[in-house]
Amino acid sequence: MKRYSLFAIAREAFSHHQGWERAWRSPAPKVAYDAVIIGAGGHGLATAYYLGKNHGITNVAILEKGWLGGGNTGRNTTIIRSNYLQDPSAAIYEKSRSLYETLSQDLNYNVMFSPRGVMMLAQTHHEVRGYLRTAHANALQGVVTEFISPARVKDLCPILNIDGPRYPILGALWQPRGGTGRHDAVAWGYARACSDMGMDIIQHCEVTGVRSENGVVTGVDTTKGFIGTKKLGIVVAGHSGQVAQMAGFRLPVESMALQALVSEPIKPCMDVVVMANTVHGYMSQSDKGEMVIGGGTDGFNNYTQRGSFQHIEETLRALIETFPMLSRLKMLRQWGGIVDMTGDRSPIISKTPLGNCFINCGWGTGGFKAIPGSGWAMAELMAKGEPGPLAAAFDMGRFREGRFIDESVAAGVAH
Amino acid sequence: MSDAVSPISAAGSEGFARVRQIGPLGMVTLRAKAGTKGLKAAVKDATGCALPDKRRIVTKGAFRAGWMSPDEYLLILPRADVAKALAAIAKALNGQHHLAVDVSDARAVFRIEGAKADQVLRKLCPVDFDRLAAGELRRTRAAQVAAAFWRDDAGFTLVCFRSVAGYMGDLLRLCAQPGSEL
Amino acid sequence: MLLLTCPYCGVEAEETELAPGGEAHLKRFGPGSSDDQFEAYLFARKNPKGVHFERWRHAYGCGKWFLAARCTATLEVFGTYPAQTSGPPDDIIARIKARRPDWKGFA
């Protein structure tokens, strides 16, 4: 693999950039692999990458029905944070965040991780208490967060109206090492590294069936023929239920549309990520200058990658109240992604009823930030057949036992 | 005992339509399944009105009976007549499963009047006003709260919950501002 | 922005007048049920990409819960019907089959 660097660019500039090689190969599938991963989104590619890097398993195919990174990886609001309340969540998101810190160097691909800081506004007394609780939990979990004053909030984000008549800002939970990344680059960087390890990324290859014998997966039928495998990982986000159905089991997930939008680009005016849960909205400014805004989730099952517009309106009302200067900016583009929501809104990284089949799903609205950590934990599960400490709590069995990992507790809502 | 005080004290306003709060009115929520024995009589005795059909409101002078859901009616009457109405209902529906309760204080009522009164509500309610039938009681959403209204005498009567009377008054005035005619 | 007709009051209501309520025709399991049954009741969802039966409440209207048959892939609506039914009515099944000949039926 030709390494990327400023010098490489300078060298290539003389030949009008004719010398760059492909970032990843486009091979035809082999007859069989040691491991097949369904889904070449961020999570699937990261799983493959850590299978190779941490466990030496490189005879791997990653199957993608569309183009790699084209699902939720390519349509999220790119927020990276780990200020979660519950121990299992904090562990995996913090692992993820720490992997993001060096991901550009690890992959030799600039994923533009930008640790500009994430603040979650507290706008009611109840929310203040919730975030103080998270701050205490984070201190014991080794996650660096701090509950900051309204003055500090204003200092970090001057365009905020902290004296809103309805919901004045009472403080914020501040994670200085949270931030954003370039979503496409994460998928592309992992893809390039996987391809470089000899793994086959097979795009436009839809899985149409999962074959198993005696409770063990033997391979998958695809639009490019049957592909045999010793291990199968299902990492397909919004379509998890569909693939699980092919494998013969039902998941505690529902697929719903989550929406986002960007404004037209403007000069830098906001250096941090702000989340306002009381009024339901979050926003950051991309390197291009667009205000990147996350909206709400529809309450009904939907596979259309477009949602209902009232959620966009609700979000914008909330954000204009919080950031009055937004009013004359313009919405450039809005879109939706299909997220899979579990019974406790926390993910699943789990064994399945099939012995050599593993599933990673249910990231709901929070998948992008988890990509490296999720891949790390899923790779460990696939390699060893048993979950490591990062994945252990995210098994499917928790729903039967009532052992929830409920983060809504921290979102400042009672239930 | 003091006089009843309306939810908001602000005076009416003149925009391109006239908005004012009216009342206090008497209101009774009556819940009974259609076909309940004595239901017709109960509504008649309480209001003098016939039992309204689906989504209709029947008017008889100062008395009204509106269809709210398959097993719910809203009776509107002078405040002083509420006790009498409740007694009449109890009598007519004696022994039948029903629920009748005074909700006079739980509501705020607005009048929106003028040739363009509908335009005010078009800004707030996802309702096709061109297709709103005469005598139709429409329950819907007005901006961010629940509301019910009907059309009569060159205007609309709108009912919402008492606690959001201020919000509703502000909204109606805002939407009736001169210069924002549709 | 869905448009669903409330089978009780006949209003063709837009989504903002409604509240979604998840999968329809779930059977409640209480005390005495097995872990499997209870887990399935609370969590296992069909989540189909295609014909789906679901609950809606006409929250800003007559307040009644009703059920809808809808395609989650196209958002096409096959019909709505009262909540007081244990399975989809025949006319709705027929309508779905007419439009989705390969639909496997309600199970």
Added chain:
Amino acid sequence: MSTRLTTGGRLIDRAAPIDFSFNGKRLSGFAGDTLASALLANDQMLVGRSFKYHRPRGIVASGAEEPNALVNLGHGARAEPNQRATTTELFDRLQARSQNHWPSLEFDVGVLNKHAARLLPGGFYYKTFIHPRAAWKHLFEPIIRQTAGLGAAPKDGDADRYEQVYAFCDLLVVGGGVAGLHAALVAARAGARVWLVEQSAQWGGRAPVDGDLIDGVPAADWVDAAVAELAGMAHVTLRARTMAAGVYDHGYVLLDERLADHTPGDGRPRHRLWRMRAGKIIAATGAIERPLSFACNDVPGVMLASALRDYLVNWAVVPGQRTVVVTNNDDAYRTAIALHQAGQTIAAVIDARDQAEGALPAQARACGIRVETGKSIARVKGGKRVTGVEVCRQTGDGTISNFLACDAVAMSGGWSPVVHLYSHCGGKLIWDDAGAMFRPDAAHPPITHDGRAMVIAAGAANGALRTAVADADAQVRIALKELGVKARKAKAPRQDLPDEAALQPVWIMPQAATLGLRAKAWLDFQNDVKVSDVQLAAREGYQSVEHTKRYTTLGMATDQGKLSNINGLAVLSEALNEPVPQVGTTTFRPPYAPVPLGALAGEARGAVFQPLRKTPMDDWHAAQGATFEPVGLWRRPYCYSHPNETPQQAVAREVKNTRQALGLLDASTLGKIIVKGPDAGRFLDMLYTNVMSSLPVGRCRYGLMCNEQGFLSDDGVVARIDADTWLCHTTSGGADRIHGWMEDWLQCEWWDWQVFTANVTEQYAQVAVVGPNARKVLEKLGGMDVSQDALPFMAWTDGSLAGFGCRVYRISFSGELSYEIAVPADQGAAFWQACHDAGAALGAMPYGTEALHIMRAEKGFIMIGDETDGTVTPQDLGLDWAVSKKKADFLGKRGQERRFLASPERWKLVGFETLDGSVIPDGAYVAAAGTNANGQRHVQGRVTSTYHSPTLGRGIAMGLLLDGPDRMGEVVSFAKVDGSTVQARVVSPVFYDKHGEKQNV
């Protein structure tokens, strides 16, 4: 020299001059001008800088597709970045500033010369700035951010207001060109309820500009007649300046009407967002001309041929004195002919086709215009404006054959139908080889709720570039048929257009352009994406059209690729050696053109941002200067500070006064639901964890509700009113949720049970009269017996106090002698005042929510939302006594039997008393020894409520602790965020009046 001609201009009113300024320079135009036409009339060719290389940019187009002419408009509370000059109507004293340059538009230090630009090919940032790690955050990213971003961020809120309106129609026709007008006429004459919207201020679209004849009359006259006829029909709505921004499911369309953009400050809402629900949508949105990709096609003065024609015909503006037209089709000859007829000089028409023998080329030649076929532009010369073009053979590599001096270039690469609205909800497109364009695939339209087509494209938007009216006629008839509307039989108007020869697709000019030329051939003018960038992406494996788009940023600028997408796609398909349809298109997403966020938020700002629920006593609270806090959508007094008193001091005073004398609380927000019927008792036994059916009439009982998981969701006091009627109190803000919960079970599960519910929360104002003097004040109010005998603890009765008809409950959430009195809401304020008047001599003071919280915590009463968080069971809180063991079933019972909930290792409620009397910090955890496998400290408990108790003069807390009730007396340590600890003793959560003597007197 760009200038205004002395005659002509169908849209301008020369009698109405308008002053405006650009970059502080005073300029003038006419009413009817756009900012773009006025700038051109003033020879302001240079209007901005590109996003990445900061190259000089001029106006390219005449409508919403314009990528370059974006300005900062207005100032202060009316400052708006990225406003498109081509769609901005000129108004008096308009102030515009160019963007994305420093220090000035003419001299920008950000400009990258060709050598530096070469270092920044598409996707360059992914390949560099990797080392050193810290440099990205601290060095590279800030530089990139500063150079990107276009317009300046507004600083203030918005001076304008917005509104939204719901609208309904049978047929929405989008586009006021001749196709749209005709479609609307057919539908309107058939009696359908029709809306016709047009994004610009004028009707007619291109036809009047091109001088078409319709039914033998000039298009402009035909348009006037059509508009007049439509305007005269009551069931037709016409809206100009109204853009269909997005099509959503089930016929929902957002229409953005620009009411006062051109009349700022006139008191009208600035924009009005129509939330249209249409039975069917006709997209008669026309087509957009494509640029051609030749080197330096981005130099100011290079424009779309159609735009140049628009400026000439509509505004009498010509961007140059000597124009070169470059084309691959006949249509562009119209521009040459129009310029010639206006007395302008055409240097030549450069036609990439080997032959140009159609009617229009013939007419051009007849005008004496030089036509060079088989030729293309190798390179445009000039910096901040065109000085000439180098001409070469289209089939070659760019070897220059001749040079043509000129100061404007009109280019045409063919036309692309505007398919956005067709695509927003999933309509499919097909590639039309003849027209080299994507057009709607009528076999795969976006469908609506009934499974039928939601959007039908008509006219040029449907690919019928030259038969727009006839196509519109056919399409509207299809639409009407599906709507069940019978259309009158009539022949479609005849459009008389000269014959046109086929266009020849030209994606790169010349065909075999050298690397150097391709690296200068712009596809996306705003984002600086060139032919070479797309080819690089293809070479590097970013071969999906979405990969290419994202890697190069093609089509991601504020014009969303209206000019660049098809050209980029075609270049990609050539690079991949795959046909265009196989490469596919990117997804079209709303909005069609950017819409102000303020318009999308609508009226909901300031006072009506959200509904604010107020109790009947709210005015009193406000008059007393209460500090409010939101509780759901309610606002409640948090405390009532006296002058010179901090909120903390006020709270302490309110607690002490209530405990020592008399406190009055506005408890009106408490939820109140009547449950009545033969099965009501049975129903409540299912809803509550304890038994409610056995509650005697006249008595009250505290009850808990769980969800099916078994976790606590609400609590409150239930009163039995009569044999089959109960009144259930819920938490403040919980009434609607719990009422909905009840109705859900009654309607969907137990629909054969005879139970009716009614939410009467707002029917009553409720006052808690609390403290040792509570009874005295009620006696003073007089009217009923409120003695312990007549009204014992946990009983209720109806009666009257001071003439107010009321219901009095002997319940206590403070531990004091307490009455809660419900009166009709309309009398709430008066009753509240009466209580204060009567209580004045007894020490009555109001108290707020914080004092309420403290007093309940002193008593060890749980608070839903504090002690519970959705993961806590009644058993966790020591409320086993309120969970029936006898009932076979209740909501949550089965859930509580699950392993994790039934585990003996759950954290349980206890009290905590700090050894030093301090207050345990909110949210603190009790750490345990060691760490888990993920390196996190083990924990064994946490605080749930923690306060300074004014009554006890020290910190008190409740919390959950592993094996808590078995550890009374043990000292545990709470970890503070700073790493230090607070030692606290495990005690009973009841800190005050442990035996409940005070409340029951």
